[in-house]
Amino acid sequence: MLVFGIDPGLTRCGVGLVRGSPGRAEFVDAGVIRTPTDLPVARRLLLLETALEDWLEKTQPEAVAVEQVFAQHNLMTVVGVAQAAGVALLVAARHGLPVASYTPSAVKAAITGSGRADKAQVGTMVCRVLRLEAAPRPADAADAVALAICHLWRGGAEARLAAAAPAVRPASWGRVVAQSKAGR
């Protein structure tokens, strides 16, 4: 299974591709999508969407893993990160891909055995698991790779079940009610 990990952000959005199965993982690619800080947020979200679409088109992953956004953390940046994560989830859903979200501590625990492991320990284990001499850079790319590994270790079974479900189109994903009320 090819897993596409996304560490969402507007200024830097890490992406990482890992192929494998629980207990076995191979590094495929990683990178960072950047959008200019001087553009309006709406345009930055559109640039992010376009770049994520390009990655999905080129790499054709079978599952997507996105870092979960917590309201408790980084109050100053949580809105931008949540919006970037929303675009990542949207693009994955549009491609009909199963999506899983993991907290940073879940990723650390999956890779090192401890949810409180530091960055260096996670980096060391990512290198060991993927048989790399150095962790992917920059840090956002490495975090996205770690997310993809976490999904292989933890989420593989659920993702395969979801992928085996019949493909559905937006129209059949439940009811959307767009009520029109003139209020008079």
Added chain:
Amino acid sequence: MLVFGIDPGLTRCGVGLVRGSPGRAEFVDAGVIRTPTDLPVARRLLLLETALEDWLEKTQPEAVAVEQVFAQHNLMTVVGVAQAAGVALLVAARHGLPVASYTPSAVKAAITGSGRADKAQVGTMVCRVLRLEAAPRPADAADAVALAICHLWRGGAEARLAAAAPAVRPASWGRVVAQSKAGR
């Protein structure tokens, strides 16, 4: 100018259309987009995007006004609201529409003269401005209509300037760097 107001949310996203110019406003339409709470967030965002696209296609507004999300408020729901707002901004940018964001107190101040006005006062003034016997319902639709009026009152000039700027495509909206690093 036809303004499309959006009060973002995953469970209920208010939309409201108002036509006019600073000091003059006419009610056009309002409604609520709902997505089922039992679906994964990724699918709900896709349903929201599809419904917002439908509204924009049908109504062809010239500007979009979205309620600004604050990290300080509603910590439990801020992530979902931010993701819904992100989809609203994304859809507006995709249509090349000028987008403005207003805080709830800016909307209240634009419509009633006080940023601390209560819901009833805002509703009364929305009815008076639009010459309606009752405010649009439900509350999310009324809030979206108030956003659109606020944009007419406050943002009209900037929006017209932005609309007069040459149309741009995503590719020309600045640099996107998708670095590929093998890390070895």
